[in-house]
Structures are given as C-alpha cells and as structure tokens.
Amino acid sequence: TQLLEQSPQFLSIQEGENLTVYCNSSSVFSSLQWYRQEPGEGPVLLVTVVTGGEVKKLKRLTFQFGDARKDSSLHITAAQPGDTGLYLCAGGVGSSNTGKLIFGQGTTLQVKP
Amino acid sequence: ETGVTQTPRHLVMGMTNKKSLKCEQHLGHNAMYWYKQSAKKPLELMFVYNFKEQTENNSVPSRFSPECPNSSHLFLHLHTLQPEDSALYLCASSQGKGRGGYYNSPLHFGNGTRLTVT
Numbered sequence: 001t002q003l004l005e006q007s008p009q010f011l012s013i014q015e016g017e018n019l020t021v022y023c024n025s026s027s028v029f030s031s032l033q034w035y036r037q038e039p040g041e042g043p044v045l046l047v048t049v050v051t052g053g054e055v056k057k058l059k060r061l062t063f064q065f066g067d068a069r070k071d072s073s074l075h076i077t078a079a080q081p082g083d084t085g086l087y088l089c090a091g092g093v094g095s096s097n098t099g100k101l102i103f104g105q106g107t108t109l110q111v112k113p
Numbered sequence: 114e115t116g117v118t119q120t121p122r123h124l125v126m127g128m129t130n131k132k133s134l135k136c137e138q139h140l141g142h143n144a145m146y147w148y149k150q151s152a153k154k155p156l157e158l159m160f161v162y163n164f165k166e167q168t169e170n171n172s173v174p175s176r177f178s179p180e181c182p183n184s185s186h187l188f189l190h191l192h193t194l195q196p197e198d199s200a201l202y203l204c205a206s207s208q209g210k211g212r213g214g215y216y217n218s219p220l221h222f223g224n225g226t227r228l229t230v231t
Contacts, residue, residue: 004155033219042117042203042222043156088156090220100169101220103156 003027004091006104013079014112021074021087021107029091032065032072033101037086046074079111116140119204119223126194127231134189134226136204143208145187146220147179150201162187194230201225 007022023032031050035043047056049065049072056063060083062075076083086108090101117138126132138145147159161169162181176198178190187204203225208218 009153035220041224042205043220044222045219048219090156100158100161105153105155 004104012110023089117223136187138206142206146205148203
C-alpha cells in the first residue's frame with residue numbers, strides 16, 4: 001500500500017515566520033500535487049511537480065520534488081494570516097490512465113497576527 | 114465561485130433513510146470523482162468516472178451507489194448508512210484520460226456535503 005506521510009500534522013506560528021511542510025513516502029510517484037483547503041471549502045490546487053529535483057515558486061511559497069520522486073516539501077517565507085489552512089500533498093500512482101491520487105493526511109497551519 | 118457545485122451543503126439522515134448527493138461541474142471536464150474526508154484521515158478516493166464510465170471503485174460498500182448520467186453531473190445515492198459514514202463528501206473534476214493523462218491535470222473540488230448519520 002502506497003502511503004504519503006505529512007509532517008508536521010499541526011503547526012502554529014506567528015506572522016512573519018518561515019516554515020517547511022514535508023511529504024514523504026517509500027514509493028515513487030509519477031507526480032506530486034499540493035493543495036490548500038480552507039474551512040468550509042474544498043481543496044484548491046497550488047502546484048504540480050513532475051520532474052525529480054524540480055523546484056517551483058508561487059510568490060512566498062517554494063515547492064520541491066525530491067530527486068527520487070518519493071518526497072516533496074513546501075516552504076513558506078514570511079507567513080501571513082491568509083496562509084492559514086490545511087495543506088495536502090497528493091501523489092499520482094500507477095499508470096497515467098488510472099486517475100488515482102493518494103493524499104497525505106494533511107498539515108494544519110495556523111498563522112497568528 | 115467554484116466551477117464545481119455540490120448540493121446539499123449539509124445533510125443529516127437516519128440510518129434507514131435514502132438520500133442523494135449531487136455534483137455539477139461547469140468546467141468542460143471529462144472526469145469526475147467522489148472523495149470522502151474524515152477528521153485526521155487522508156482523503157479517500159471512492160469512485161472515478163471518465164467520459165461517464167466508471168473507471169475506479171475503491172472497495173466502497175454497496176450502501177454508496179454512484180451515478181454519472183453525463184460528463185457534467187455526478188450523484189452519490191446513499192441508503193442504510195452507518196454512523197461511521199459521517200464525513201465530508203467531496204466531488205471533484207479534471208480533464209481526465211486522453212488529455213495527457215490524469216496527473217498533470219489538477220483536480221477541481223466542490224465545497225463538499227457535510228453528512229451526519231444519526
């Protein structure tokens with residue numbers, strides 16, 4: 001069974017601090033997606049990484065896919081209260097035509113003003 | 114405003130009731146999904162439909178019955194549920210198979226139906 005483990009599960013920080021969320025597995029994934037979910041809403045895609053070693057930046061968010069495509073990280077610089085939410089990583093498994101994504105259990109981020 | 118609309122937003126039902134969840138997407142996508150989100154557990158894939166054909170049933174109990182009449186609409190019919198089925202049920206859509214595979218196509222989620230089984 002392929003699993004994605006996210007750490008930490010919960011993070012509470014002050015506005016302006018930096019943080020990193022990790023997504024790890026013993027399995028290789030064809031791609032890795034990161035989503036953010038706010039209370040009362042569905043997850044919204046932040047980024048997709050597909051190449052081992054790939055780094056993508058989205059304003060203050062930096063996403064990295066591990067060289068072996070088994071892990072990923074999300075780094076937030078100078079966190080803002082608007083960054084508060086549940087961060088989910090999801091890995092594509094099997095062939096590209098099965099439509100299966102495995103999700104991590106999520107990291108709840110709280111940024112206090 | 115999300116391109117994927119789910120109704121109802123909240124549902125309370127008894128164990129002997131029959132109810133249905135509805136999902137509609139306005140994005141022109143060909144694949145639709147049902148996910149179950151329970152507290153402190155990973156999102157669980159339940160069903161996948163691509164061009165109205167079911168391509169994935171993730172060992173879901175028969176008390177959950179999906180229906181996909183066309184690429185824009187997806188239903189989840191519920192009957193004889195158990196209290197442990199209480200969760201947030203999320204519908205999603207994506208470009209689907211045949212458009213470069215699934216994995217480079219993002220999932221677009223609705224805001225979910227919060228289901229409580231009493």
